[in-house]
Structures are given as C-alpha cells and as structure tokens.
Amino acid sequence: MSINILVKSFGCSANFSDGEAIKGMLKNAEFNIVDNDREEIAMVILNICTVKGDEKSLNEIKKTLEKHPHCFLVVAGCIPKHLIPEIKKIKENLTIVNTHNIKDIVSAVEETIHDNPQKLIEPKRKPKILLDKIRDNPIIGIVPISNGCLGKCSYCSVKLIKGKLYSYPADLIIKEIENCIKQGCKEIWITAQDTACYGKDIDTNIVELLEKVLLIEGDFYVRLGMGNPQHIKENLGGLISALKHPKMFKFLHIPVQSGSNPVLRAMKREYTVDDFKEIIKTFKTAIPEITIATDIIVGFPGETEKQFYDSIKLIQEIKPDVLNISKFAARPYTAAANKEDKINGAEIKERSKKMTDTFDFIAFEQNRKWKNWAGEILIDETGKYGTMKGRNFAYKPIIIKEDCQIGDKVKVRIEKATKHDLRAEKILNIKH
Numbered sequence: 001m002s003i004n005i006l007v008k009s010f011g012c013s014a015n016f017s018d019g020e021a022i023k024g025m026l027k028n029a030e031f032n033i034v035d036n037d038r039e040e041i042a043m044v045i046l047n048i049c050t051v052k053g054d055e056k057s058l059n060e061i062k063k064t065l066e067k068h069p070h071c072f073l074v075v076a077g078c079i080p081k082h083l084i085p086e087i088k089k090i091k092e093n094l095t096i097v098n099t100h101n102i103k104d105i106v107s108a109v110e111e112t113i114h115d116n117p118q119k120l121i122e123p124k125r126k127p128k129i130l131l132d133k134i135r136d137n138p139i140i141g142i143v144p145i146s147n148g149c150l151g152k153c154s155y156c157s158v159k160l161i162k163g164k165l166y167s168y169p170a171d172l173i174i175k176e177i178e179n180c181i182k183q184g185c186k187e188i189w190i191t192a193q194d195t196a197c198y199g200k201d202i203d204t205n206i207v208e209l210l211e212k213v214l215l216i217e218g219d220f221y222v223r224l225g226m227g228n229p230q231h232i233k234e235n236l237g238g239l240i241s242a243l244k245h246p247k248m249f250k251f252l253h254i255p256v257q258s259g260s261n262p263v264l265r266a267m268k269r270e271y272t273v274d275d276f277k278e279i280i281k282t283f284k285t286a287i288p289e290i291t292i293a294t295d296i297i298v299g300f301p302g303e304t305e306k307q308f309y310d311s312i313k314l315i316q317e318i319k320p321d322v323l324n325i326s327k328f329a330a331r332p333y334t335a336a337a338n339k340e341d342k343i344n345g346a347e348i349k350e351r352s353k354k355m356t357d358t359f360d361f362i363a364f365e366q367n368r369k370w371k372n373w374a375g376e377i378l379i380d381e382t383g384k385y386g387t388m389k390g391r392n393f394a395y396k397p398i399i400i401k402e403d404c405q406i407g408d409k410v411k412v413r414i415e416k417a418t419k420h421d422l423r424a425e426k427i428l429n430i431k432h
C-alpha cells in the first residue's frame with residue numbers, strides 16, 4: 001500500500017542520518033516520501049531530539065496531531081523511557097520506534113497502517129550504516145561511526161538513551177563513505193556522540209580510522225564531528241596530522257561546557273580547563289587557520305557568579321569561531337537533576353545573555369580576520385534571499401550572491417565579515 005509519508009527530523013547530525021535512512025528504507029518498500037506537509041499525507045514520522053528538554057518534542061507531537069488529525073503518527077528518534085507515558089497521554093495508540101530500532105521502521109509502519117501500533121524501544125548494538133538513504137542534502141554524506149559514548153556527564157540524557165560506546169567496524173564505515181562518494185557526496189560528516197573515543201571498545205582509534213578514510217579515492221572533504229577533550233588529548237598528534245590532510249576541513253568541535261574546574265567536576269567531565277586550553281593552543285599552533293567550535297552550559301547547579309565569569313574569561317581567551325550556548329535544564333533521571341543548589345531561571349537567562357554578548361563580539365573579530373581572503377569554496381547549501389552558501393578549507397560559512405549550484409566549486413574573495421558568516425564576491429567558476 002503506497003501512502004504519502006512525511007519524515008521530520010530534529011537535533012544532531014546523527015539523528016538526521018537516522019531520518020535519511022528512515023526515508024530511504026520506506027521508499028525502498030514503495031512508500032512515497034514527501035518533503036512538505038502541503039502535500040496530501042497519510043503519515044507523519046517525527047524523528048525527535050530530547051537533548052534540551054521534553055517540552056519541545058511533546059509540543060511538536062501535539063501540533064502535528066492538530067494539523068493532521070486524520071494522519072497516522074509515528075514518533076521516532078532520541079526518546080528517553082520516561083517520555084513514553086507522556087507521549088501516550090497525548091494519544092494512546094501512537095507507534096514509537098526509538099533510535100536503536102530504525103531498521104524495523106518498514107514493518108512498524110506496515111503494522112501501524114493495519115491498526116496495530118508498535119512500541120520498539122529495546123536498546124540495540126547494531127551499526128546503523130549501509131542503509132538506503134534519501135539525503136537531506138545530495139552532496140553531504142552523514143556517516144555515524146558509533147553509538148553511545150564513554151562519558152558519565154551528570155547533566156546528559158543522551159547517555160540514558162544511547163548507552164555505552166559501540167563503535168562500528170572500520171571496514172563498514174569505509175564502505176559507507178565509498179558509497180557516499182559514488183552517489184555524488186562532496187562532504188563527508190563523520191559523526192558520533194564523541195568521535196574522539198571511537199574504537200576504544202574494538203582496539204582501534206579515531207586516528208587509525210581517519211587514516212583509512214583519507215586513502216579513499218575521490219574529490220571530497222571530511223568534517224570531523226564533536227569529540228571530548230579527554231579523548232582528543234589521547235589522540236592529539238595523530239589528529240593534528242589527520243586534520244592537516246587536504247581532504248580534512250580544518251575544523252575542530254570540542255565541547256568544553258565550563259571554564260571552571262569545580263563545575264567541570266560537578267558535571268563529571270573528565271578533563272581540566274588547562275587540558276582544554278593546552279589542546280586548543282596545540283591545534284592553533286599546528287594549524288593557525290583552524291576553525292574552533294565549542295559548547296558552554298550556563299547556570300549549572302551550584303555555578304557561582306565567579307565560576308560563571310571563569311567561563312566568560314575562557315571564551316575570551318581561546319576565542320572560538322563557533323559557540324553553542326546552552327542554558328542548564330535538569331533532565332529527568334540524570335544525576336544533575338537531583339542537585340539542590342539550582343540557579344533560578346532569570347539568573348540563568350541573564351548569564352546566557354552575557355555569554356552571547358561576549359561571544360558575538362569575538363565571533364565578529366574572528367571573522368574579520370578573513371577579510372580579503374581569496375580562494376576556493378564548495379557550495380553546499382542554498383542561502384537566504386537568493387544567495388548560495390559555501391565552505392572553504394576551514395569550513396567557514398561563506399555567502400555569495402552569484403548564480404551557482406550546490407556541489408559547484410567557485411573561487412571567491414571575502415568582501416565583508418559578519419558575526420555569523422563571511423560575504424564574498426565570486427572571482428571565477430572552477431568546476432561543477
């Protein structure tokens with residue numbers, strides 16, 4: 001029975017990769033995958049993310065049921081156990097397929113349309129690669145390399161869902177990337193909860209994996225996804241050599257979360273502020289134009305005014321190019337949820353604003369350094385207001401007005417910097 005199905009994904013690259021696979025497997029089973037809800041649809045699959053709280057996902061479910069009262073609804077994605085009764089309160093007979101069970105999406109959908117809602121939530125340790133996919137972006141191959149992590153971060157709900165590190169076999173990852181290249185991908189996004197601890201459960205490591213990836217023939221770039229400081233430190237020399245390779249974007253995403261050691265200890269993060277600073281200094285010395293992305297949580301329980309300003313000072317010192325700022329929110333069943341010394345909401349908001357203002361200035365200063373840079377960019381996204389967006393070797397977001405297509409390589413000169421991106425003029429069309 002071929003019905004129209006809309007799949008909406010949220011959250012991190014790994015979850016979007018799941019969404020692409022869900023679409024690919026359903027299309028293979030002769031369901032019609034539509035990409036917007038203006039079309040006549042019979043089913044919506046919400047591939048949710050709950051890392052920052054449950055409310056957003058519960059509201060998305062309610063909104064979808066209001067908008068499409070006659071549709072089947074399947075909830076997939078990062079669904080913590082405690083959320084299932086809340087989902088069932090919204091509508092009793094909803095099908096639930098969590099991130100571990102996406103390979104069974106076809107049978108779950110078939111059972112659902114025959115009025116037999118499913119609940120597939122058992123944790124699985126199976127690689128979610130070499131699956132048929134409908135990519136959200138035809139030139140970007142999102143390649144998950146593992147599931148879970150080795151962390152015990154006290155605020156984190158992802159660990160409760162994804163569990164302990166399960167690294168995928170390197171030969172399967174290489175096969176996946178070769179398929180992506182054959183299918184026209186120009187960017188390979190290596191992704192995981194923590195790419196830097198890859199292989200620690202199967203007697204290998206991220207450096208050995210990247211060495212194999214960089215031997216693959218073809219014209220493509222590799223973006224290494226986020227890795228935690230303690231594991232990046234273990235692989236420092238090898239990661240620097242790998243990132244120096246022309247195929248690697250000079251981009252490092254390394255979440256620090258706080259600039260205060262007592263707060264890092266309370267978060268159960270396994271490194272110190274000095275460890276983090278040393279790593280950044282070493283990368284910036286070896287690759288001066290590297291783009292540094294990091295994450296900060298403001299308002300963690302017990303964080304004093306002084307400790308908050310230690311985070312501000314750290315950001316002012318290391319001057320990241322990208323900063324993901326999160327306001328602490330207690331996640332059910334996490335260790336931090338039981339902490340008594342919580343900071344009030346207004347104060348957390350105030351700290352988030354101060355951190356944002358601090359970073360906005362740094363982001364503009366960092367981008368201004370690229371003024372007059374000229375070189376090649378890969379067009380990988382449609383921009384706003386008729387513009388196109390591309391990335392240079394340092395994965396800097398560069399906006400151009402000229403006519404070109406996703407996948408094109410063009411030579412540009414940076415004319416202007418903003419806190420978000422760089423604005424450029426095209427000098428030359430290089431190739432498609």
Ligand code: SF4
Nearest residue numbers: 149151153156159193
């Ligand atoms: S490393 Fe920490 S924050 Fe990241 S997924 Fe694991 S437990 Fe969560």
